[in-house]
Amino acid sequence: MAPKLPIYMDNHATTPVDPRVVEAMKPYFTEKFGNAASRNHEFGWVAEEGVENARAQVARLINATPKEIVFTSGATESTNLAIKGVAEMYREKGNHIITQVTEHKATLDTCKRLEKYGYEVTYLPVEKDGRINLDDLRRAITPKTILISIMYANNEIGVVQPIAEIGKIAKEKGIFFHVDGVQAIGKIPVDVQKDGIDLMSISAHKIYGPKGVGALYVRRKNPRVQLAAIIDGGGHERGMRSGTLNVPGIVGLGKACELCQQEMAAESERLRGLRERLRESIMSRLDETFINGSMEHRLPHSLNISFAYVEGESLLMGINDVAVSSGSACTSATLEPSYVLKALGVGEDLAHTSIRFGLGRFNTQEEVDYVADRVVETVSRLRELSPLYEMAKEGVDISKMKWVAASDTH
Amino acid sequence: MAYSDKVVEHYKNPRNVGSLDKSDPNVGTGLVGAPECGDVMKLQMKVNPDTRVIEDAKFKTFGCGSAIASSSLATEWVKGKTVEEALAIKNTDIVRELALPPVKIHCSVLAEDAIKAALGDWKKKQGEVEAKPAETSAAAN
Numbered sequence: 001m002a003p004k005l006p007i008y009m010d011n012h013a014t015t016p017v018d019p020r021v022v023e024a025m026k027p028y029f030t031e032k033f034g035n036a037a038s039r040n041h042e043f044g045w046v047a048e049e050g051v052e053n054a055r056a057q058v059a060r061l062i063n064a065t066p067k068e069i070v071f072t073s074g075a076t077e078s079t080n081l082a083i084k085g086v087a088e089m090y091r092e093k094g095n096h097i098i099t100q101v102t103e104h105k106a107t108l109d110t111c112k113r114l115e116k117y118g119y120e121v122t123y124l125p126v127e128k129d130g131r132i133n134l135d136d137l138r139r140a141i142t143p144k145t146i147l148i149s150i151m152y153a154n155n156e157i158g159v160v161q162p163i164a165e166i167g168k169i170a171k172e173k174g175i176f177f178h179v180d181g182v183q184a185i186g187k188i189p190v191d192v193q194k195d196g197i198d199l200m201s202i203s204a205h206k207i208y209g210p211k212g213v214g215a216l217y218v219r220r221k222n223p224r225v226q227l228a229a230i231i232d233g234g235g236h237e238r239g240m241r242s243g244t245l246n247v248p249g250i251v252g253l254g255k256a257c258e259l260c261q262q263e264m265a266a267e268s269e270r271l272r273g274l275r276e277r278l279r280e281s282i283m284s285r286l287d288e289t290f291i292n293g294s295m296e297h298r299l300p301h302s303l304n305i306s307f308a309y310v311e312g313e314s315l316l317m318g319i320n321d322v323a324v325s326s327g328s329a330c331t332s333a334t335l336e337p338s339y340v341l342k343a344l345g346v347g348e349d350l351a352h353t354s355i356r357f358g359l360g361r362f363n364t365q366e367e368v369d370y371v372a373d374r375v376v377e378t379v380s381r382l383r384e385l386s387p388l389y390e391m392a393k394e395g396v397d398i399s400k401m402k403w404v405a406a407s408d409t410h
Numbered sequence: 411m412a413y414s415d416k417v418v419e420h421y422k423n424p425r426n427v428g429s430l431d432k433s434d435p436n437v438g439t440g441l442v443g444a445p446e447c448g449d450v451m452k453l454q455m456k457v458n459p460d461t462r463v464i465e466d467a468k469f470k471t472f473g474c475g476s477a478i479a480s481s482s483l484a485t486e487w488v489k490g491k492t493v494e495e496a497l498a499i500k501n502t503d504i505v506r507e508l509a510l511p512p513v514k515i516h517c518s519v520l521a522e523d524a525i526k527a528a529l530g531d532w533k534k535k536q537g538e539v540e541a542k543p544a545e546t547s548a549a550a551n
Binding site: 309310311313314317318328337347348349352384385386387388389390398403 | 421446448470472
């Protein structure tokens, strides 16, 4: 049976809202519209009840307590609050932060801003498989280190970092540990106790919830983490995040977390099966394809492949009824190929040829088969068009060629 | 990236894809671009040495849709032209014909470079003196 087109397979970027989440949110737009901070009437109490229920749902998914959940506008804000909040609050203690090179821009650019204000940041490199080396981390720690910020799983390659080990090191040294949990939460088991996490950024729209809402987990004991707020105002969220609560969004985030908790085990197994089907179907039919990042330590729904000798944007153009994304420079605003792939040591030539597939709750086997066929067909066609493929087949070593630059620079 | 219909059409039905015999003295080959920049064009032209008319042109391109379209268009344009007419093709002509957005202008530049490189190679083979052979004008980047 032919699947319905176009097919969405870019679930690392965002996910559709689960219809059950929409249903849970609906009353909070109309009859339950109250301000959760209104303490003296029914409308406020009902809204507050919705928020508190959601807080418990979020907390349960990550083994936290409800009071440790602070609602925000999304994970970018959560990460800003975590890093800047700790940096300001613990300035007396130290000014050194450790992160790593394949973090999301929300983390990297927040750290860059703090550098301007006199903080020192160590950006750990990653190994070929996309994971940091724990000895590098240990060596980077100084008496001035106040925060380690490492993502649970990467958004481009799906590689999962050794979070529990990092948490242990952070605890031993008495350093706070912030985790960008966006890609991992709801997809693989995340437990702030077992993993030794002190702060964690959470986003709703990556887990079949609405956009514009997220949360920050802030540990309350062993150790208690205090944050300087970055948004001042009415003192909502125990002073950590002022601003009227986005009640329907928060209810949606809560419901999304509840669904993930109930369905994660079965869903991740199903998606792993589909992912492997996609991988085998593509890689068994095409030569010179390379997986980017560890296959062992990877989210179950995630696949990133470089197709040598075929430029990523032209490949996307050929499969234009399939929504995926590419690490090619031509698809980015900066005209730079993916910094994540570069950090893994993937050559720029291969970074230009990479495609990220992100499977999700609503993808079917028929869709996977269709996408695999289209990819194989398009890569084969573009390789017929590729002078590099021709040269490679003739035995020319492309890396040793002397290339003539275009007249302009780019 | 929203492409013009002409780019999409060339991408879907590229003209004159393939290779000519690069050892043929009447065939000029131009290979420009670099894999790490995300585009490489190979343009070949078979030129009649008596009439100086380009009788055949073939290309292969590694690159985005507009790089493929620019080189496909270039082969279409040079066929039937004399060497001098082909050398007069400007990248801006390609930009206009394909309605390339500003970020894709370098694709048209590459196509112009490929024409010049291929005809430079042909002239060299014919023993005509090239002031600045395109193949050695720039180091690999």
